[in-house]
Amino acid sequence: MTREISVELQKVSKLYGQDKVVNEVSLSVEKGEIFVLIGPSGCGKTTTLKMINQLIPHTSGNILVNGTDVAELDVVELRRSIGYVIQYIGLLPHLTIQENIAFVLKLTKQSKKLQKEKAEELIETVGLDFSHLNRYPRELSGGQQQRVGVARALAANPDILLMDEPFGAVDPLTREQLQNELLRLQESIQKTIVFVTHDMQEAFKVGNRIGILRQGELVTLGTPMEIVKSDDEFVKNFIGQGALFEVFDTIPVTRVLEKSVPLVRIHEKVDLQAEELKDWENVFVVEPDGNCKGYIPLSDLNKDGSFAAEQIEPLPKASSPDISVKLAVQEMLWGGRTWLPIVDESTGFKGIVLFRSCAALVAENGR
Numbered sequence: 542m543t544r545e546i547s548v549e550l551q552k553v554s555k556l557y558g559q560d561k562v563v564n565e566v567s568l569s570v571e572k573g574e575i576f577v578l579i580g581p582s583g584c585g586k587t588t589t590l591k592m593i594n595q596l597i598p599h600t601s602g603n604i605l606v607n608g609t610d611v612a613e614l615d616v617v618e619l620r621r622s623i624g625y626v627i628q629y630i631g632l633l634p635h636l637t638i639q640e641n642i643a644f645v646l647k648l649t650k651q652s653k654k655l656q657k658e659k660a661e662e663l664i665e666t667v668g669l670d671f672s673h674l675n676r677y678p679r680e681l682s683g684g685q686q687q688r689v690g691v692a693r694a695l696a697a698n699p700d701i702l703l704m705d706e707p708f709g710a711v712d713p714l715t716r717e718q719l720q721n722e723l724l725r726l727q728e729s730i731q732k733t734i735v736f737v738t739h740d741m742q743e744a745f746k747v748g749n750r751i752g753i754l755r756q757g758e759l760v761t762l763g764t765p766m767e768i769v770k771s772d773d774e775f776v777k778n779f780i781g782q783g784a785l786f787e788v789f790d791t792i793p794v795t796r797v798l799e800k801s802v803p804l805v806r807i808h809e810k811v812d813l814q815a816e817e818l819k820d821w822e823n824v825f826v827v828e829p830d831g832n833c834k835g836y837i838p839l840s841d842l843n844k845d846g847s848f849a850a851e852q853i854e855p856l857p858k859a860s861s862p863d864i865s866v867k868l869a870v871q872e873m874l875w876g877g878r879t880w881l882p883i884v885d886e887s888t889g890f891k892g893i894v895l896f897r898s899c900a901a902l903v904a905e906n907g908r
């Protein structure tokens with residue numbers, strides 16, 4: 542199946558005098574993906590991004606938005622139809638949060654009622670409550686202002702969002718929160734997002750695909766896993782040795798969850814001949830409601846497969862099925878264990894994750 546392309550750059554260049562700051566960049570951004578542009582300072586990320594909505598006109602090549610060459614589009618219309626979020630937020634200080642969010646709607650002469658409704662809807666979408674709407678930007682924290690910046694970009698309901706180091710100005714903890722919120726939000730809004738960052742960890746975390754720029758040229762383009770496996774010396778140096786571990790942050794733990802864990806009910810016997818016991822060292826004791834009481838090493842069972850309640854070892858600290866493989870590996874390293882129970886808060890025991898399954902992922906390709 543061919544995927545729909547939302548943004549396409551065909552040999553796009555930008556010259557300032559003799560200076561080629563973007564050099565024949567070609568790339569396609571698929572509908573609904575987060576495409577990350579990354580590279581050292583001055584490599585042309587912002588310029589590339591701003592050429593998409595023509596805040597900066599390109600010198601040569603073609604730029605297509607939803608299949609139409611931007612040269613054929615009205616520039617003002619184009620800019621308004623694409624959401625744009627920048628690093629220093631750029632909220633207008635003399636306008637309230639509500640007015641900031643609804644700014645484009647005011648420009649396009651939408652009714653006051655609609656402006657208010659949209660602002661109320663969007664402030665919630667980005668995880669802030671209504672009380673913020675009547676405040677001024679200076680009365681919000683950096684992270685809150687950043688959320689408002691995202692809400693503002695969503696106001697005209699664009700299907701494409703350009704984000705230029707949107708979380709660059711906040712502390713690492715808030716940044717991680719905003720990244721998680723963006724990913725959660727993206728699950729429901731399914732926008733096409735071109736996201737600029739110079740932080741590799743951020744790129745691996747939010748990017749479906751990543752393009753690396755160097756001095757105006759696109760050096761490589763691929764999924765995080767493909768990028769990590771690149772043989773290119775510049776790419777290897779740029780992403781650093783910790784990169785593979787960061788890729789694990791993009792893979793849900795459910796990918797490596799062992800679901801057919803050998804289970805036994807309390808007061809029942811383990812069938813020691815059962816095929817499913819092969820390769821296992823422990824059996825897991827579940828209660829009728831699906832909760833796991835603990836586990837018993839096979840070697841501790843009586844000869845007939847029976848066991849006493851006192852023999853049950855308590856389950857080590859469990860993790861939620863929402864975590865990434867990276868977090869699962871971290872948990873195992875911290876806990877000094879080679880496996881990790883996965884428990885869903887509402888539905889109970891989901892299975893376990895084995896360290897060796899995580900390690901086996903390294904050999905696998907793709908996400």
Ligand SMILES: Nc1ncnc2c1ncn2[C@@H]1O[C@H](COP(=O)(O)OP(=O)(O)OP(=O)(O)O)[C@@H](O)[C@H]1O
Nearest residue numbers: 557560562580581582583584585586587588589739
């Ligand atoms: N108006 C301009 N005139 C001349 N050169 C410019 C102009 N704007 C940008 N440049 C140059 O173009 C190059 C690319 O700039 P750009 O802002 O795209 O870099 P960047 O990758 O976004 O960097 P950073 O990570 O620092 O934001 C830089 O070398 C910059 O000096």
Ligand SMILES: [Mg+2]
Nearest residue numbers: 586587588705
């Ligand atoms: Mg920039």
